[in-house]
Amino acid sequence: MIQTDVLIIGAGVAGATAALRLARDPNCKIVILTRASEAQESNTRYAQGGIVSRGPGDSADLLVGDIMAAGADASRPEAARLLAEEGPRLVDEVLIGAAGVKFDLDADGRLAWGQEAAHSCRRILHVGDGTGQAIIKGLHSALQNCANVTIVKNTSSVDLITFPHHSRDPQDVYRPIACHGAYALDKREKSVHRYVAAKTILASGGLGRIYRNTTNPVGSRGDGIAMANRAGARIINAEYVQFHPTALAVPGGEGFLISEAVRGEGAILLTPEGNPFMAQYAPEWKDLAPRDVVARAIHHQMETNGYSYVLLDIASHMSAEAISARFPNIYATCLKVGVDITREPIPVVPAAHYFCGGVWVDEWARSSIENLYAVGEVSCTGLHGANRLASTSMLEGLVWGDRAARHIGDTRDTTVRLPSREEIPQWDESGLVADADPALIQGDMQTIQNIMWHYVGLVRNADRLSRAIRELRHLWNEIETFYRVTRLSDGLIGLRNAVEVSLIVAHAALHNRRNLGCHYREDAVSSGGGRFI
Secondary structure (H helix, E strand, O other), rough: OOEEEEEEEOHHHHHHHHHHHHOOOOOEEEEEEEOOOOOOOOOOHHOOOEEEEEOHHHHHHHHHHHHHOOOOOOOOHHHHHHHHHHHHHHHHHHHHHHHHOOEEOOOOOEEEOOOOOOOOOOOOOOOOOOHHHHHHHHHHHHHHHOOEEEOOOOOOEEEEEEEOOOOOOOOHHOOOOOOEEEEEOOOOEEEEEEEEEEEEEEEEOHHHHHOOOOOOOOOEEEEEEEHHHOOOOOOOOOOOOOEEEEEEOOOOOOOOEHHHHHOOOOOEEEEOOOOHHHHHOOOOHHHHHHOOOOOOHHHHHHHHHHHOOEEEEEOOOHHHHOOOOOOOOHHOOOOOOOOOOOOOOOEEEEEEEEEEEEEEEOOEEEEEOOOOOEOHEEOOOOOOOOEEEEOOHHHHHHHHHHHHOOOHHHEEEEEEEEOOOOOOOOOOOHHHHOOOOOOHHHHHHHHHHHHHHHHHOOOEEEHHHHHHHHHHHHHHHHHHHHHHOOOHHHHHHHHHHHHHHHHHHHHHHHHHOOOOEEEEOOOOOOOOOOOOO
């Protein structure tokens, strides 16, 4: 059994920021768990466009207004205000200062501010088109200098340790649910360890991998959301899954994100015949419309006309030199699969990108379970409402990662007694008769992804959602039975979590009969804020 003051599950921008802030107290011991073999591997690493800060002529009020508008007026105003007021300072203090991130500069040596869809001004800081990679590299470099932070790799969290569920004391059933850490699988040893902590921070990312088409890496399968749900935490806004309108649609490059910043720099969406179409769907914004509007417009064009993709043209609007300088990763990746974006349009399709819902948290990242915090995409602060404003996700992770750590630091009582080895049962592997079959796991995962894509995707209705729930319930029963008799593997953990969060999303989507933001019901009872179709 491993004991620590703070356990952080996930090592992306939110988890790393929390650890960096907590590490200022040399008496606070922090353990970070990541299922990846590299500490820097997370969704943050793949973020291209940039991070919101405060550009020339910008203000907190302007940013709050943009967040509320993009979120279909469903964003929590208090959360938007916190982000707008605290975010820019933390970009300077944590990312530029502590992490040493070198954002792009203009010809005069000043910060180069980017423009993205639904932003009223230029306020996006970037490092080419690899902003996330630069941020996570800088944060982890800073963490290496923190002697009280231990990063444990190749370790998949299985379940939260909660009382009364895991308590041996029958009196605990009368007390509120409290978290005391997590059970986690060492993938190399194939053994489950107890990580016991006074405070636990979920920073495990989103759930994009439950969809067939996604921009998310393999770890984004809803692990933290499923664990919190099983523990009894409140989950909200689960119907709001943001689909990025432009993922590469070329064999060998499927799912590669073509950043929204490309449209921000002037790229135009075209039919395969070369005709622009966004003015039909969003006359005011055209190609700079919010993501939900653009994604549905592309989906409508594809369904109506039988297209397998549409085109994104940046070559006609920027010089070849400017394109390769501004978007070096996109340029290189597309070139590898035969598309020269400086000379020709990019074939693109929509793909599941970002989860706007998650574990309910307050302004200090506290969940509805005692001692359990959630930060980043696993959480729902209310910031994104029904649709996320571009480039606010990493800033949200920065702000709430910092706030969770500050709250823990301000309230941490070193005299609090952690549960003993005897009070927390060891992981029970009795009765397990089989090893996990990767073929069965992969087959079930693909079934989940297809159900979610076709029935709980960009365009929903009651019949599709009801069918999804029926099929997912059957799968859940099969997978849970399989789980109860099978030795743990990372794939089995992910499959179990994926079917659980898929049911959460499908139920939420069926319950909400209004069109709002990125939740679109073609059988909606009223528009309720939906922007088109």
